[in-house]
Amino acid sequence: MNIKQLEKASATYYTGSPIMTDAEFDAAIAELRQNDPDHPFLKRIGAPTPGTVKAKHQIPMGSLANANNEKELKTWILRCELAIPHSTSALCLSHKLDGSSLELIYENGSFVQAITRGDGEEGEDVTKNVLLSRNVPLSVNPSITSVRCECLIHKKDWAEHFGGDANPRNSAAGTLRRHDGKNAQYLRFYAFDMMVNGDVPNSETTRMLVLAKWFNVPNNLFVSSNEKAYLPEHTQLGYTINWCKEQETKRDNFPYEIDGVVVKIDNREISEQLGITDNRPKGQIAVKFEPRGGETILNNVVWQVGHTGEITPVGKVNPVGVGGVTVRSANLYNTDEIERLGIRIGDTVEVVRAGDVIPKVTKLVCSSTDGVEIKPPKKCPECGSKTEKDGVRLYCQNRWCGGRSFARVMTWIKKRNILHIGEGLVESAAIDETRQLYVLSYADWARVKVGNGVWGKKRASSVVAALEKSKNVTLADFLGSIGIPGIGRTLTRQLCDSLDDRPNSQLTLSDMFQLLPSLIMKQAGFGESRANDFCNWLKEYREEISDLALFMNFEEEVKMESDNRQFDGEVICFTGKSPRPRVEMSQLAESAGASVSSSVSSKTTILVIADVESQSKKAVKAREMGVRLMSPEDFLDFCGI
Structure with a gap:
C-alpha cells in the first residue's frame, strides 16, 4: 500500500467515514514501519492525546509590541529608520487574527506535529485535533519544515455550534485542547510565517504568496514607497494608517475575528538586523483597533494594594459583554480619575477593554438618583495603616503590609512568566513572600487546599517544573x-x-x-x-x-547590542521645554551613544524640540540643513523611558 492510500485512510478515519477496517489500517502501518521506520507519517498517527504531552518549538514563538494609535505607529517607523535608514520603505500589512498561535511541523513535506504556543519555548502537542479538523494540508513542498499559524473558529460556525461560549477565540482555544476531539471540524488555520530549507524568501509578501498555495492566509497588503519614511508627510505612513482604519470599519464583515493589523518590514533580512527585545521583533508591530465598549451599572468600588503600596480603585459592575468577553471588574486608576468621570456607585457607565485586554471605565452614561459617593479609604484595606496621598496616587505607608507583600509575589510571577500559578493558588498556599514559592516542596504544592479538594500531584508537578525553570x-x-x-x-x-x-x-x-x-x-x-x-x-x-x-x-548576561545605543554616532541638540531636566536629557543621549551640541550646526543630525512644526529660527535652520526634528516624548521613547 502506498503512502497516499494511507494518508486517505487516516483522513477518512478522523472524519468518521473510514475506507478500511482498523485491522487493515494496523497491518498497513506495520508494513510501513518495517520498510521505512523513520517515515514522518508514523509520527503523526502516533500523536498523543491533546493536553497530555509537552513539545518544544523549532524556533521560539514570541509576540509583538503594540501600537495603540497613530503616534505610536509613527514612533515605531521613526525608531526603525533611525536604526537602519530606509528600512521601512516597503511594508507588509496583514490582519491580526484573534485566535491561538500554533506551530505546524513538517518533515519531508509531510505533516507530523502541531504544537500550541505555550510559553513560547514549548507548548502542548495537539496533533490529533488538528488532524480531526481536516483544515491543514497533510503534504506541502518538502522545503517547508515549520509553519506558524493562527487557530480560530469562523464567526458563523461559532454562532451555530458554540452557544454559551464567551467568544470565538475562547472556543477555538478550548476545542484545540479537548481530549475527545469534539467540534474539531470547526477549527480553521491561517498561516502567516514559515521556516524552509534552502533558499528562504527574503520578502514577507513573497512568504505570504508561497504559503497561500497550501494554506489559508489572512488578508494582507504590500505597501512600498521610495520616500523617507520618517517624514511627517510620508505617503506610505498615511496609506498604512488609512488601510488600518479601513479594516477596522470592515471588521464585522470578515469571516473571522480581528483585533488589529500586523505591520512588518517587508525585507526579512533588514527586520532581523533590527533585533529582538523581550521576544518581540523590532521589525514588526501590531496596530491595535479602538476598544469596543459596553454599558453597565457600577455596583461597588474595591481598593487594591499594589507592590509599591499604591492603593487603586477597581469598579465592580454588572456582567457586560465587551468585545466578546464578559466583564465584571473595571479599572478606575485613581481618585482624580473618579472625580474627572463624575461617577458614583449606582451610575450607568461605559466600560471598554483597553488594547482589547484590560477593562476600564471611560465615561458616565447616566447618573443614578440614588448614587453613592466614592470615598477613598483613610486606612489601608489590607493592614489598617493610615493612607497618604502623593499627587493623584493613594499609598499605604506600611512597607510590611500583607497586601504589598502579596503583590510583590504576583509581580515576580508575572515578570518571570511562571505558568500554572495564579492569585488563588498563592492565597491558598499562604505565600506572603516571594522566596516561599521555592521553599514549598512537590508534596507541599500537591496538598494545597483548593475549593473542596487539593491541588493534586499532576498540577503540583507542573508548578514545580515552572518554578525550576524560573530559577535560571x-x-x-x-x-x-x-x-x-x-x-x-x-x-x-x-x-x-x-x-x-x-x-x-x-x-x-x-x-x-x-x-x-x-x-x-x-x-x-x-x-x-x-x-x-x-x-x-x-x-x-x-x-x-x-x-x-x-x-x-x-x-552571565549574553552580550548584545544594548537597546540604549539607539543614537550611536548622532549629534543631538535640545531646545525648548521637555518633560525632563535638560541635564538628564543630555545624559540619556550620551548614554545612548550620541554627542550633545548646544546649537544647530553642520554636524547636528537631530533636533529635539517641543513642537516639531515650530517655525522658530532654530527649527527652520534645522530643516534647511536636513536635520531630523524629534519631540522630547519620541526621544524618551527611543531611550526606553
Missing part, C-alpha cells in the same frame, strides 16, 4: 522582576551593561547593594528620582531580596 536568570532580569518602582528589565539591563566593564569578573548582587544614586546617574543616565528609587528599594528590602537570590541560578 541573569542579574539584570532578576533586578527587573522584583518590583522596583518604575524600573523594569530593559532599564536594569542598561544599568548592568553600563556598570559591568570588568573583563575577568561578573557583576554580582552584592555589587548592586553598594551602589550610590550618584554613580547610577553618571553611568547609566538615570534621573535623580529613578536612581534614588532603585537604591532605596534595594536597601529597604535587602534581606528579602537576598533570601530570594539564594534560590536562583544566576547566568
